[in-house]
Amino acid sequence: MGGYGDVQMIDENGLRMDGRSPGDIREVTIETGVIPVADGSCRMTWGTNEAIVGVYGPMEAHPRKIQRQDRAVLDVAYNMAPFSTTDRIRPGFNRRSREISKVTKDALESVVLLELYPRSKIRVTIEILSAEAGTRCVGLTAASVALADAGIPMTDLVVSVASGKINDVVVCDLNKEEDNYGEADLPMGILPNSGELVFLQMDGDLSQEEFKQAWDYNMDAAQVVHGLMVEALKGGDSQ
Amino acid sequence: MVMNSGPVARPDNMTKKNGAAGPRGNFRGQSLVVPGEDLGDSEDFEAGHGVIAISGRLKAVKQGRLREKGGSISVDPTHTRYIPRPGDLVIGYIEGCTNNLWFIELGAPFNAILPMSLGPGKVDFGGTRSVMDIGDAVLCRIQEVEETHSSVVTMKGMGLRKIRSGVVEEIDPHLLGRLIGKGGESLRRLKAEADCRIVVADNGRMWIDGELDGILEVRNKLSVISDRNNGGEN
Numbered sequence: 001m002g003g004y005g006d007v008q009m010i011d012e013n014g015l016r017m018d019g020r021s022p023g024d025i026r027e028v029t030i031e032t033g034v035i036p037v038a039d040g041s042c043r044m045t046w047g048t049n050e051a052i053v054g055v056y057g058p059m060e061a062h063p064r065k066i067q068r069q070d071r072a073v074l075d076v077a078y079n080m081a082p083f084s085t086t087d088r089i090r091p092g093f094n095r096r097s098r099e100i101s102k103v104t105k106d107a108l109e110s111v112v113l114l115e116l117y118p119r120s121k122i123r124v125t126i127e128i129l130s131a132e133a134g135t136r137c138v139g140l141t142a143a144s145v146a147l148a149d150a151g152i153p154m155t156d157l158v159v160s161v162a163s164g165k166i167n168d169v170v171v172c173d174l175n176k177e178e179d180n181y182g183e184a185d186l187p188m189g190i191l192p193n194s195g196e197l198v199f200l201q202m203d204g205d206l207s208q209e210e211f212k213q214a215w216d217y218n219m220d221a222a223q224v225v226h227g228l229m230v231e232a233l234k235g236g237d238s239q
Numbered sequence: 240m241v242m243n244s245g246p247v248a249r250p251d252n253m254t255k256k257n258g259a260a261g262p263r264g265n266f267r268g269q270s271l272v273v274p275g276e277d278l279g280d281s282e283d284f285e286a287g288h289g290v291i292a293i294s295g296r297l298k299a300v301k302q303g304r305l306r307e308k309g310g311s312i313s314v315d316p317t318h319t320r321y322i323p324r325p326g327d328l329v330i331g332y333i334e335g336c337t338n339n340l341w342f343i344e345l346g347a348p349f350n351a352i353l354p355m356s357l358g359p360g361k362v363d364f365g366g367t368r369s370v371m372d373i374g375d376a377v378l379c380r381i382q383e384v385e386e387t388h389s390s391v392v393t394m395k396g397m398g399l400r401k402i403r404s405g406v407v408e409e410i411d412p413h414l415l416g417r418l419i420g421k422g423g424e425s426l427r428r429l430k431a432e433a434d435c436r437i438v439v440a441d442n443g444r445m446w447i448d449g450e451l452d453g454i455l456e457v458r459n460k461l462s463v464i465s466d467r468n469n470g471g472e473n
Contacts, residue, residue, distance in 0.1 A: 040318065058320060058348035069387070072348070111274075113300060118388060120348035148274050151318030153289070153300040156275030193275040193298075233302055234271045 007181045009166045016166075018175060025161070025173040025221045030142075030232035032149045040150025042232075044142035047175060050130040051138045053146040061121035072117035076105040078139050080128040100136045101126075107140055107160075107189040107199035113153040122152060133179035134162050137187050140199065145229050155191075157229055158198055159222040162187035163214035170210050172217035186214045192226035195219065272299040272314055287313025317468065319413045321347045321442040323390040327381045330407055330444035331392065333374060336367045343377065345442050346409065349388045353379065357393040359401060376402040378438065378446060398438075405436070405448030410461050412443035417464050433457050 009017055016022070026047030035041035038054035045051075061067045078100040082089050093101075104126065112122070124147065126139040137160035144158040164174045165184040174182060184206045189199025206214060272278070278290060278297040286292045289301035290312055299305070303316035323329070323345060331343035334350060341353040355362045362370050371377060379392040379399050394400070410418065419426045419439060430437050433456040435449030447457050 039320070060344070060348070060350045117348045148302045149318065151301055151303075151316045151320065154274035155291070155293070155298065155300060157273065191275065193277060230273050230276075233273045 007167075007177075009178055009181065010169050010171075014169075016171060016175075017177060020171075020173075022169055022171040023217055023220065025224065026175065028225055028228055030145060030228050032145060032232050032235075038146075038150070040146045040148070040152070042142045042146040042149060044138055044145070045130075046134065046138045046141075047173075048130055048132040049135055049138045050128070051135065051142045052127050052129060053139070053142040054125045054127075055122065055143075055146045055150040055152065056125075057122040057150075058117040058120040058152070059123070061119060066121070067119045070118055071114040072112075072120045072122055074105050074109055074112065074114065074122050074124060076101045076108065076124045076126070076143070078104055078126040078128070078136070080131055080135065084128050084131040084135075100139065103199055103201070104136070104140050104143060107158055108143060108147065110198040111144070111154045111156050111158055111191065112147060113155065116153060122147075133174050133176045134187070136160070137162050140189055141225060141229070145233065148233055156193050156196075157191075157226060158189050159192050159225045159229065160187060160189045160199060161218045161221040161225065163217040163221075165204065165206060165210055165214070170206075170213040170217065172214075172221050184210070184214075186211070186218070188215070188218045188222075190219060190222040192222050270305050271303070272305050273302050274300055278305070278312060285311035287311040289314030289316055316413065319411050321345060321412045323347050323349075323351065323381050323384050323388075324441075325381050325384055327441035328378070328438075329381060329392065329442040330376060330378055330402070330438075330440040330446060331442075332376055333371050335373060336371075338365045338367065341367055341371060343379065343392055345390075345392075346444065347390075347442065349390065351381070351390040351392045353377075353392050353394065357382065357391070357395055359394045359399075371401055376407050376446075378402055378440070402446055405446055406454055407444055407446055408458060408461055409444045410465055411468065412441065414464050414468055415439060415441070415443060417467075418445075418461070429457060429460055 029045040031043045034043040035054045038056055040055040042053045058072050061073055066073055078097050080089050082091050124143050126143055128135045140158055140160040147154060162174060163172045163186050164182045166178045166182040184204030186202050276299045278299055281292040281295050281297050286297055290297055291300055299314050301314045301316045303314040306313050306315055329345050331345045333341050334344040335342040339355040343351045343353050345351055379394045380396055381390055382393040383391045433453035435447050435453040435457055438446040447454050
């Protein structure tokens with residue numbers, strides 16, 4: 001959110017720098033079963049973002065002190081690979097990855113039926129291989145596909161999309177420049193079948209009308225991505 | 240399976256390709272469902288395995304095939320985890336031990352315990368590790384499953400033993416039916432063809448003992464079954 005108002009990111013025809021209209025999202029690719037040793041896995045590309053997610057479990061939770069007697073615990077680890085951005089990222093966890101791991105865990109806990117597996121643990125590992133704005137959305141969306149692929153019972157899939165504001169125009173699915181120099185960013189985690197929200201963050205300022213527009217863009221984009229998620233999950237079976 | 244969207248997706252060209260929001264009238268086609276998919280009114284059908292009723296609507300909670308039987312609908316999941324039941328024959332690995340019991344990993348969400356009194360033969364207090372050490376594979380039976388999902392296994396019984404030869408292979412527990420076949424016919428044929436001793440446990444693991452060629456043949460058969468389930472070419 002640099003907020004540099006002099007950077008022109010929308011042309012006179014209303015198109016963005018990469019040729020998209022304000023409501024367009026970047027190209028999305030979803031692939032399941034990419035890690036043979038994992039119980040469930042997903043590789044997702046969203047524009048030039050790329051995430052690989054592995055799900056392991058439910059398994060006995062270790063150490064024992066983390067066990068909950070009434071439900072399973074979700075162990076979510078989000079990490080960006082050192083080569084995922086142009087500036088090398090120092091390997092290991094940092095404050096940002098801890099924050100994203102936590103919000104992803106909170107969003108997934110809303111849909112996973114954890115009470116079916118007391119005292120156990122479900123491990124979700126999100127690895128970002130290539131980053132270009134919106135990696136928390138890609139990570140969360142891919143994690144929900146990987147959980148479904150692992151056969152973990154869930155009440156719904158989670159689709160996460162972000163909208164924002166650039167040059168006083170609300171646009172859907174910000175790319176890197178728009179994220180860096182835009183005025184606002186609104187990532188949301190949406191349950192596509194019920195329209196409920198499980199995750200919402202906002203960076204920058206939006207008026208009520210702008211917030212409503214960003215909300216609508218996110219809800220519409222969530223339906224598109226959800227269709228792809230369903231097709232990827234159903235395509236895993238040849239019969 | 241890879242799914243690609245078009246170059247861009249716009250709200251005005253969006254379509255629901257899966258029909259997820261619409262209720263399903265006909266379950267006979269065993270269609271594939273994903274978590275969250277609406278399956279119709281809860282008054283029409285009873286919720287079976289992998290299905291829950293929320294606000295008068297039935298919803299799938301697992302990925303798999305829809306099955307209708309006797310007025311209830313359920314989901315046969317594509318991937319499953321073994322859930323212990325009393326009396327099940329299982330193959331587990333020793334994951335830890337104390338002075339008087341072993342912790343057994345069964346591929347389930349919860350480890351089982353094998354008390355010294357139910358172990359193989361006579362074991363002295365403190366001597367558990369000299370009898371069976373961490374990493375050893377054992378053929379045992381589920382004796383008891385408590386409300387808290389803790390399970391106790393026993394090695395007292397015919398054929399229950401520490402596995403010292405052959406290999407242990409693993410497939411998803413719900414695929415065992417395809418391996419065994421009707422009345423055990425497929426498994427019997429596989430044993431004869433491979434000339435191997437095969438013990439299939441309920442937790443999806445099997446002990447294969449025999450010549451290398453035979454073991455490889457059984458392994459191939461298992462990979463064919465797994466690939467078919469995962470949408471492979473075989």
